[in-house]
Amino acid sequence: MENQLQICGPACLLRPVRVPSKLLLGPGPSNVSERVLRSMTSPMLGHLHPEFLKIMDDVKEGLKYLFQTEAQNVFCISGTGHAGMDSVMMNILEERDVILIAKNGIWGDRAADMAQRQGAVVRIIEKKPGEAFTPEEIEESLQKFRPKAFFIVHVESSTGVLQPLQEIGSICRKRVISDRRQPPRTFYFDYSHLANYWGCDNVARREGLAQLVEEGLKESWSRHKECADLLHRGIESLSLKLFVENLVWRAPTVTTIVVPQGINWKEASEHLMNKYKVEISGGLGPTAGKVWRIGLLGENCTKGNVEFVLRLLSDYLSNKDFYKSKL
Ligand SMILES: Cc1ncc(COP(=O)(O)O)c(C=O)c1O
The missing domain is CATH 3.90.1150.10 (Aspartate Aminotransferase, domain 1)
Known part of the structure; x- marks a missing residue:
């Protein structure tokens, strides 16, 4: 009796899965190249094998090129865009920290929700959907609210707005972020761990970046x-x-x-x-x-x-x- 399983192997898993081919012209996910798909069938490597560490180094170089940054702390989050946003909130914010959120679509709301879950005090400035913010508006609000963190969306995919960021970037760079008082309330997404070691699907990411460098x-x-x-x-x-x-x-x-x-x-x-x-x-x-x-x-x-x-x-x-x- 002890050897009897209570749950049988599901019949659906005994039928072959058929994945149709679709042209994904929504705001994401979108199709990837054959080359990237093929790289996902590469043999498994151990996470500390030299070949894998080399791929991580290559990815890092590719990301610096993609984002045109000389920063040394470049690493990847294994997860979706939401995981990336959540990890930023978890690593930057602590209880009662003030965050200013520039909202002109759904991603501002989503960021506010995530920040509130970290116990932060959320201040919001708002634009009509379909409009972007000016650097003057941002500068004025930063002076008014004096936040620890500021959130703005580059491409607000709910409305199709491209937010010009150059001047806003310079305004933000003039301000200094204070250190955390406590470690972040996450283990997996703790940036100090991730900065040491990150990623698990890097062969495909490397191929995508290689294509970008070639183009x-x-x-x-x-x-x-x-x-x-x-x-x-x-x-x-x-x-x-x-x-x-x-x-x-x-x-x-x-x-x-x-x-x-x-x-x-x-x-x-x-x-x-x-x-x-x-x-x-x-x-x-x-x-x-x-x-x-x-x-x-x-x-x-x-x-x-x-x-x-x-x-x-x-x-x-x-x-x-x-x-x-x-x-
Ligand atoms: C601007 C923006 N931020 C975050 C996300 C969330 O990304 P994901 O769906 O990969 O979690 C999306 C997804 O469309 C997005 O367009």
Whole structure:
């Protein structure tokens, strides 16, 4: 009796899994290159093997290039973007520390939630979704609230706003962060441990960075800008409106398109997925139900993909009364 298992092996795991191939043109995740996928089938290495440590060193060099930084403390978090954000809050904030959050979309709310969980005092400055902050507004608020930490989003993917950061970066660099009083309330994400040792999927990350170095950072930026411009012009030529009105604030990586009256955003997204296996997303947070979001990130950022998604949208809309009335 003791050898009898109470839970049987689930039958679903005895059937083969079939993973369909999809073109992921949402704001993320997006497709990765064949080369990166292949590298994920590399043999396992031990986490202290010299080959693995060398890959970590290569990744570090690649990240310094990607972020154009000379900082020595460059390391990776094994986790999603949320894990990265959470780890920042856990490592920087302590009880009653003040954090200033610049909110113009859902990621400001998310940061406030994370900071509150660390016991921090959260102060918020706000802009309408679709707008960015000016350096003057940030400087004034930093003087007013004197926070220990400041949070702002570079690409607010819920609205498609690109926040200019250069001047804001200089303002922040003039301020000094004080040391922690206590160790952070996390073991796995403690930056002092991670700075010593980090990562577990570095072969694929190394391949992605190697591709970036081969293409060149500036060339990669130009490719993203050219494809975004092509997409923006194409969207407007379909009589659709871009959500971010100010040209300067339009993110090249995530484009937000106003869903016209009489069109159901979800039906359109489902149509593209069911018929063509192409993903475009709906809005998020303040833009929920109001926009579509098209992501052109990394491997997916090609003129071919832009033309393809424009053709699918045009085909879909051409059967709708809204669109016929515009012709
Ligand atoms: C600006 C921004 N921050 C954080 C995240 C969270 O990333 P993840 O979904 O990988 O946890 C996202 C995801 O879309 C994002 O766009």
